[in-house]
Amino acid sequence: MHHSKANNKPIKRSTTQTIFFIILIFSAITASAHYAHGTSVTLAWDPNSPAENVVGYRLYYGNESRNYGFMVEIVGETLKKISGLKKGQNYYFAVTALNGAGQESDFSDEVAITTCTYNLFKKKRVFNATGGVKKIRVRTQPQCEWSVQSDQSWLRIMEGDEVHAGKGFITYSIDPNPDPEKRIAYLMIGEKRFKVIQKGSTLYE
Numbered sequence: 628m629h630h631s632k633a634n635n636k637p638i639k640r641s642t643t644q645t646i647f648f649i650i651l652i653f654s655a656i657t658a659s660a661h662y663a664h665g666t667s668v669t670l671a672w673d674p675n676s677p678a679e680n681v682v683g684y685r686l687y688y689g690n691e692s693r694n695y696g697f698m699v700e701i702v703g704e705t706l707k708k709i710s711g712l713k714k715g716q717n718y719y720f721a722v723t724a725l726n727g728a729g730q731e732s733d734f735s736d737e738v739a740i741t742t743c744t745y746n747l748f749k750k751k752r753v754f755n756a757t758g759g760v761k762k763i764r765v766r767t768q769p770q771c772e773w774s775v776q777s778d779q780s781w782l783r784i785m786e787g788d789e790v791h792a793g794k795g796f797i798t799y800s801i802d803p804n805p806d807p808e809k810r811i812a813y814l815m816i817g818e819k820r821f822k823v824i825q826k827g828s829t830l831y832e
Contacts, residue, residue, distance in 0.1 A: 715768025
């Protein structure tokens with residue numbers, strides 16, 4: 628197996644074989660996650676029928692949709708780990724099948740992943756029952772987009788609820804807790820989860 632620049636020269640294809648390949652490969656390629664952890668991603672796809680005489684696959688990928696800069700030839704398996712991806716980039720992947728006559732199918736459905744990494748200055752914060760206002764600092768690569776969502780109505784996003792690119796801040800507020808029990812809420816920021824714990828009211832003591 629080896630990585631090489633994608634060859635954009637036209638390849639002779641059999642219409643019948645191509646149709647079979649498309650039916651079997653479309654929607655079959657899957658990535659392990661939307662976000663690639665570190666600088667690698669593992670992809671898998673369903674094998675073709677033995678009757679189709681498939682002798683191998685080609686996994687194409689690059690930074691532009693349907694315009695792939697790299698290709699890996701694969702024989703004897705339908706799983707491949709791609710390493711050496713740059714952080715803070717979007718990558719697109721697709722697979723083709725090759726038969727014994729050297730004919731290559733059309734591309735499969737495309738899988739897109741991002742290698743953006745997101746870091747929060749803190750992972751959680753504890754509030755008294757009276758609530759309050761705080762900020763979270765978010766760090767990521769300049770071109771990486773992110774947004775924030777709250778899973779509880781009492782955890783409000785005051786500033787920073789729009790889509791961001793690169794590093795930034797989020798301002799959020801906590802409503803007073805009228806109950807004696809503590810409560811927990813989360814902010815989803817990019818691929819990270821920020822935990823908020825609020826103590827119960829002392830009015831019941």
